[in-house]
Amino acid sequence: MDTDSHRSHADLLATYRRSCPSRTVIEVLANKWSLYVLAALRRSPGPLRFSQLRRLLDGVTQKMLTQTLRALERDGLVARTVYPTVPPRVEYSLTDLGHAAGELTTAIADWAVDHASRVHAARAAFDARPEEPSPL
Template sequence: MVFRYQMDTTFPDLRQYGGAEAFLRACKPRTVLDLFTGKWTGLVMGALLDGPRRFNELRRMLDGITQKMLSQTLRTLERDGVITRTVYPTIPPRVDYELTPLGRSAMGVLQAIGGWAGEHADEVIASRLAYDERAKEPVRSV
């Protein structure tokens, strides 16, 4: 996947110019990248890195996640083949969630993003604060 963009020209289909398929709605990798844009996806996958976990265990680990959001995130990850859901025939039923090999293969990328976020959190937060302060200033004519 090549990301090339020419600022002074707009093309209806950039593939004919050697790249930019990711900018197209139907690009397969783009649809898969959507998987990782959810707020909770990386955190849920990270919580499963050490092995299978039950729903309530995940909910306790992930401070701030609602039951509804955890359910939706787990369903999406299962649908995409990133986690498995195993139901044990006990009373009450026991359900475990676990990363699949596909999910484990994505963890290097997610850990790199997490590492970058930890390394640059102070800079990003300072930038946000500075931006918010500038936004409070009255608009001046040029």
Template sequence: MDTGFDLREHGGVDVFLRDCPTRAVLDVIAGKWTMLVLVALADGRPMRFAELRRRLDGVTPKVLTQTLRALEREGLLTRTVYPTVPPRVEYRLTRLGQEAGGLVQRITDWSQANVAVMQAAREEYDGRAARQLPGAAS
């Protein structure tokens, strides 16, 4: 499949190619919980695990742990353990994480501004689809 100009010939990457390393970055960033963690931490204030869990309504501890580990692995956040009893752990975005958080915040803002329009479009589409089903009343 020809994806157009192949940037690899010039030292770059081409996200449309299956082996492009950029796809791994997109896999991490595009996750629902990843995006929400980035927005929750975007103000620069460190948060503890329980704070994040309360902020991200519906996330399970397992999924939050996996998400935080993935973000740490990719260099988007830092995990700081304080030697207290019990240990206190805080999460904070790195500079790279702040950049990604800013991008995700703009997507979040756009989503909130356009949710009513998209819900109306969904309802219209579903209504049309229901009328086109075999056996549906015309």
């Protein structure tokens, strides 16, 4: 697919197809923990250890953080550096590609902070509506 910012409408629609290579990239980036990991690493002044990331990302399990970091590393967004110490020290940082993706995730996080009250108000209004009959 063309990297030009003026993609055709057909090219943009193709990204929704299962066969489109960009779809798997979008799926990794759209994962909630991927967004948080990329944003945390982007906002950090330096590399972070696994335990530091886990403390920052309230609610993430060890298994989910491991899976997320592996997926991001596999896609070239996160670099994993192992230091030969006892016990071994492992640090995670963003690659150049990860910095570019991190800009997007940080923008999403900033938007969420700026608009959370409006989203919560919309949810409350929706939840207060009378239930509509289900279609037959």
